[in-house]
Amino acid sequence: MNESLAVYFEALERLRRRKGSKINNDAVAVEAGRKKGSIKKSRPQHATLIAAIDAANEETRRPQNEVSNRLQQAKDDKEELRRLLDAAYTRELSLAREVMELRRELKKLRGGNVIPIREPRPDSGF
Numbered sequence: 001m002n003e004s005l006a007v008y009f010e011a012l013e014r015l016r017r018r019k020g021s022k023i024n025n026d027a028v029a030v031e032a033g034r035k036k037g038s039i040k041k042s043r044p045q046h047a048t049l050i051a052a053i054d055a056a057n058e059e060t061r062r063p064q065n066e067v068s069n070r071l072q073q074a075k076d077d078k079e080e081l082r083r084l085l086d087a088a089y090t091r092e093l094s095l096a097r098e099v100m101e102l103r104r105e106l107k108k109l110r111g112g113n114v115i116p117i118r119e120p121r122p123d124s125g126f
Contacts, residue, residue, distance in 0.1 A: 007032045008039065008049050016056050023057045025050065 011031035015023050025039040028049075039046050039053075 002045070005045065005049060007034075009052065012049075012052060012056060016059075021060075023053060023060055025053055028053055 008028055011028050011033075012023070015021050015027060015031055021027065026036040029036055029038045039049060041047075041050060
């Protein structure tokens with residue numbers, strides 16, 4: 001490996017150690033003290049360097065992808081729970097309405113000319 005490639009690889013290692021730094025061809029070139037664009041795919045001697053840069057870039061992306069995947073999963077779970085809660089509220093409201101209608105009907109039946117055979121029990125709520 002020639003000296004210029006060694007400078008690039010040292011720059012790549014420095015960038016790997018830094019948290020949150022982007023790792024791409026231009027960032028490695030600038031870190032090595034060279035101009036942007038000095039690392040080119042058309043140069044065969046840069047093939048191993050570019051492969052190492054791509055691998056380092058994937059390593060730094062992986063945790064971000066995991067975090068974004070977990071965040072998306074949490075949002076999906078929240079939306080599903082919201083949908084289930086809305087369905088439960090709808091059922092609750094429907095059952096409450098039905099109970100009210102049945103109580104009105106029972107009151108109407110008891111309040112007319114019909115005399116109950118038995119007295120209602122005190123614990124029945126009617």
